[in-house]
Amino acid sequence: REQPVRREADGTFVVSTYREVQALLHDPRFSNDRRKLASEYAGKIPPDEASGGSFIRTDPPEHDRLRRIVTRQFGPPHRPTRIADLEPDLERIVTALIDGFADRHQVDIVADLAYPFPVAVICDLLGVPAEDEPRFREWVDPIVDSISQLTPDRVAKRDSATRDLGAYLNGLAEQRRRNPGPDMLSGLVTDDGPEGRLDDQQLISGLMLLLVAGHETTVNLIANGTLTLLRHPQWLERLRQDPESSIRVVEELLRYEPSVQFLPDRTCVADIEIAGMTVPKGAPLTLMLAAANRDPAHVRDPDVFDPDRDDNEHLGFGSATHYCFGAPLARLEAQIALTQIAQRLADLRLVEDPPPYRPSPVLRGPIHLPVT
Ligand code: HEM
Numbered sequence: 001r002e003q004p005v006r007r008e009a010d011g012t013f014v015v016s017t018y019r020e021v022q023a024l025l026h027d028p029r030f031s032n033d034r035r036k037l038a039s040e041y042a043g044k045i046p047p048d049e050a051s052g053g054s055f056i057r058t059d060p061p062e063h064d065r066l067r068r069i070v071t072r073q074f075g076p077p078h079r080p081t082r083i084a085d086l087e088p089d090l091e092r093i094v095t096a097l098i099d100g101f102a103d104r105h106q107v108d109i110v111a112d113l114a115y116p117f118p119v120a121v122i123c124d125l126l127g128v129p130a131e132d133e134p135r136f137r138e139w140v141d142p143i144v145d146s147i148s149q150l151t152p153d154r155v156a157k158r159d160s161a162t163r164d165l166g167a168y169l170n171g172l173a174e175q176r177r178r179n180p181g182p183d184m185l186s187g188l189v190t191d192d193g194p195e196g197r198l199d200d201q202q203l204i205s206g207l208m209l210l211l212v213a214g215h216e217t218t219v220n221l222i223a224n225g226t227l228t229l230l231r232h233p234q235w236l237e238r239l240r241q242d243p244e245s246s247i248r249v250v251e252e253l254l255r256y257e258p259s260v261q262f263l264p265d266r267t268c269v270a271d272i273e274i275a276g277m278t279v280p281k282g283a284p285l286t287l288m289l290a291a292a293n294r295d296p297a298h299v300r301d302p303d304v305f306d307p308d309r310d311d312n313e314h315l316g317f318g319s320a321t322h323y324c325f326g327a328p329l330a331r332l333e334a335q336i337a338l339t340q341i342a343q344r345l346a347d348l349r350l351v352e353d354p355p356p357y358r359p360s361p362v363l364r365g366p367i368h369l370p371v372t
Contacts, residue, residue, distance in 0.1 A: 001296070004275040011041070012284040013277075016291040018298035018315070020275050024287060025319040029270045032322060033059045037267050038282030044265050048162055054205035056213075056322055059269075063321060065195050070206055071325070073187035074125075083328040086121075090333060093120055094340045106351065109369040113341075114222035118333055122214030126207065127176065127183025132168075136211065139165040143208075144216050145360050162208070169207050170200075210326075218330045220259035220358075220365025222337045225250070227369060228257055229338065230350050232305050239342035246335040248307035253334070254293075254316030256305050261290040261364045263318070289315045290364070348372075 004017040015021050024030045034045045034057060049057060055066040097113050107113075115137075123133050139161045146158035173189050180186035188203060198206055229236045229249070238245050266285040271278055279285060293314045294302035300311055317324035324330070341348070351370035358367040 005277045005279070007277075010284075012286055013279045014286045014288060015274065016288040016295075017275070018292040018295040021287045021289065021292040021315060022319060024266075024268075024272070024274065024285070025315075025321075027268075027272065029268045029272055030285070031059050031267050031269050032057050032063075034265055034267070036269055036282065037265070037284060038280075041282070041284055044284065046162075047159065048166075048205070052201065052205075054202075054209035056209055060321060066198065066202060066206065067325065069193060069195055069198055070188070070210070072193050073184045073191065074325075083332055086329070087332065087336070090117075090121065090336050091340075093117055094337050098340055098344050101345070106370055106372050109226045109341075109371055110219065110223050110366055111368065113337065114219045114226070114369070117222070117337060118218035118330075119215055121329070121333060122211060125184055125214075126210060127181060127185040128172065128211075135168070136165075136215070139168075140212055140215050143212055144363055145358070165208060165211075166204050169204050173203060173207075213324075214326055214329075216363050216365070217259045217326075218333050220363055221250070221253060221330060221334045223365045223369050224257040224259065225253045225334055225338050226341055226371075227350070227353075227355065227366065228253060228305055229342065230348060230371070231353070235305070235307060236342050236348075239339055243339045243343070245307065246339045247331075249338060250331055250334045251312055251314065252305060252307040252309065255299070255312050255314035256293070257364070258290050258293060258314065258316035259363055259365055260316070260318075261288070261362055263287040263289060264362060289318070345371075 004015065004020045006014045006016070008014060015024060034049055034053070036059075037044060046053075052058065055063050055070070058066060094113070094117055097116060101107050101112065116133075119133055119136065120130065123130065123136070128136075142154070142157040142161040143165070146154040173185060176183075176186040177189045180190045185207065188198060188206070191197075197203075229239065235245075235249060239249060264284075264286045266287060267282055268279055268285060270281050273279075293299070293316065296302050298311075298313075300309070317327045317330075349372050351372060355366040355369050358365055
């Protein structure tokens, strides 16, 4: 209310109100490309991004071309026409994971369900062999944990994980060039669509983006969702009786407890006047999605978890150019997981509240969620 845009001591402009965040996301002068930061902020550019990052870190028109090439492989001819067609497969994976809870007094919703489920799905869609999945946590976690927390130790771990994951993906891409299958990776390395192919660097950074984005965000949505439902048992009961309410529950979770809390290290390619303040060209900008989602000027009783609300225009998946590519998949995964949790796990109880959280301030979610 008092300071929609705030300048931090390090020169970063932090924007926290719905109207201003939304306006920036739709402003053509707003940029996700860290190479457009003013020279004094060059330290924020990871080494692998110096010659171009993945399409989440690229501005239009190049962004749009890269995103279209990848989107093309997310649909036919390699994969189902619509994400909704994946529903039976997704149900089967969740059913098998929850079957594994039988006879166990305590389970960890993160390790035993929220993590293995979306990871199995994204690896299968991309064409990563199931036996390699366990290696991914070691690579993806340091990359995610370094976002916006660039301590020397985290940077070293991130750089080594990025190198190892890159080398693994290069090897897999080479294999698919020789021996293509019905997966997205094979499509990306063999199919010349109307806009051509990704070059080697674009391919690896695009695959990393999908793996990172398809891993931790949905894990956190399912874990935050389970925790929120356990704190609001009337909604757990409603979900038990009416699986259709999972649509409303998941949308409210994306507003109330979004896994992506803020978008760091954005900038602008010209001076921008916003809420009476001038943000100079090249200054770092951080957009607080989670705060905008709870802006009292935009949504009634913002701190109340109410899936029945009629004023939920959340920014949990961002907006405009970089609107989340995986939103339909993430929604479906969370709806299925939370419905099965409600329907199959009676008398579920939290072992600790609050649970321990992962260190990344950007991606919010418990690192473990033990329940009995
Ligand atoms: C972009 C959130 C799941 C792939 C984004 C953005 C947000 C977001 C906020 C916008 C970033 C920006 O404006 O710079 C989430 C949340 C998820 C989720 C909360 C789960 C609950 C997924 C999944 C995938 C995915 C499952 C992959 C299948 C992407 C990609 C982008 C993106 C590729 C970049 C799009 C672009 O630059 O055009 N996501 N995401 N996300 N997301 Fe997600």
